[in-house]
């Protein structure tokens with residue numbers, strides 16, 4: 001009897017593909033990750049190929065621009081309501097003066113198109129609870145301002161018209177809603193927060209009905225205990241929204257698991273379609289990404305997302321921003337640059353200039369950015385490798401630091417040989433020198449490039465070579 005039972009168990013184990021090598025989840029979860037590995041449908045493959053995105057933070061906080069009563073708030077300007085120098089009542093009445101006379105969504109979309117962005121994420125409701133769309137679930141919305149019109153609809157329509165995909169930023173934390181709770185410490189907290197969760201789901205489903213063209217949500221304000229204790233709700237909300245809008249893309253900031261873990265569940269698995277933790281930071285190595293899809297959201301100043309009259313500290317140059325973009329794509333991520341429009345609906349001069357400079361560079365070099373991925377060759381000091389996800393025998397070198405020798409070292413993985421090297425811009429052929437082992441030098445003409453530039457490498461497989469460049473498909 002025992003031997004037949006054991007035999008049956010062995011057959012069951014091997015028929016279910018169980019093997020010692022496979023990582024088994026040690027903690028049973030109802031609301032952890034429901035997918036292991038990357039999401040590979042057509043919508044997510046499109047997201048994966050974006051490369052460059054735009055973030056826009058715009059709202060009542062833009063009116064104050066980080067200043068109040070002649071004093072400057074040193075935190076992020078969109079958090080000024082939390083500053084104890086500013087009475088909530090003063091902040092909450094700002095909507096009476098919100099009237100962006102110079103707002104023109106087509107001009108915003110045109111600037112983004114020239115910059116070369118493939119997707120935009122716009123704040124529909126930040127932590128202050130003010131809605132830039134005419135929500136029927138709260139009167140604290142754009143229709144009750146002097147401006148009156150639906151800002152979100154204008155942006156969704158204008159960006160979609162020029163071929164830029166639209167994602168809606170939505171803060172779960174809502175300082176204006178009386179049912180919002182930071183924690184659930186009593187029965188009354190739970191009753192209020194249950195009302196709040198219904199309000200939240202209603203607003204999100206309302207946005208899906210009103211703006212069916214959108215491709216996803218960008219959730220924020222989900223770090224407090226009240227939400228960490230709402231893992232089951234966050235899981236069902238995620239599923240409900242995707243049932244209403246198949247293909248919807250939602251990152252790792254929405255959900256909490258059975259034990260309140262966020263971004264990665266209690267078994268270390270990513271919850272969400274991509275990792276949303278890289279805010280104003282970029283992974284250093286491919287290992288840091290754990291092979292997940294991810295996005296870096298970056299500010300031009302050191303911090304602060306909404307318009308600030310005074311940008312404190314270092315203002316990133318367009319060359320620095322282009323290098324961040326290249327680094328993100330070389331590590332299988334997207335780079336999303338934030339803009340904080342003024343209360344009148346225009347952008348500050350530095351933002352317009354950076355959008356132009358990035359766009360001018362993208363016009364020449366976007367082949368090495370759009371639909372490109374990580375190459376698992378040894379990182380070199382001169383810059384970053386990317387490879388088109390559609391072509392196995394091509395690798396791009398995005399060069400930022402030309403060595404005084406003019407010789408760029410390349411160390412492909414074994415059995416990959418370099419056949420040709422040439423400048424992407426102008427096709428000028430470059431000489432390739434074979435070094436010992438499988439390394440090469442690509443020799444640059446001493447033309448003293450002033451801008452980051454791209455070298456195209458055409459490769460071939462060695463005798464018994466196989467292309468082991470990290471490929472998605």
Ligand SMILES: C[C@@H]1O/C(=N\OC(=O)Nc2ccccc2)[C@@H](O)[C@H](O)[C@@H]1O
Nearest residue numbers: 076078079220221223277278279297305
């Ligand atoms: C994009 C930014 O997102 C935020 N907060 O993000 C985070 O809290 N990020 C975070 C927190 C801990 C670890 C990593 C990222 C907001 O508070 C801020 O106003 C802005 O909208």
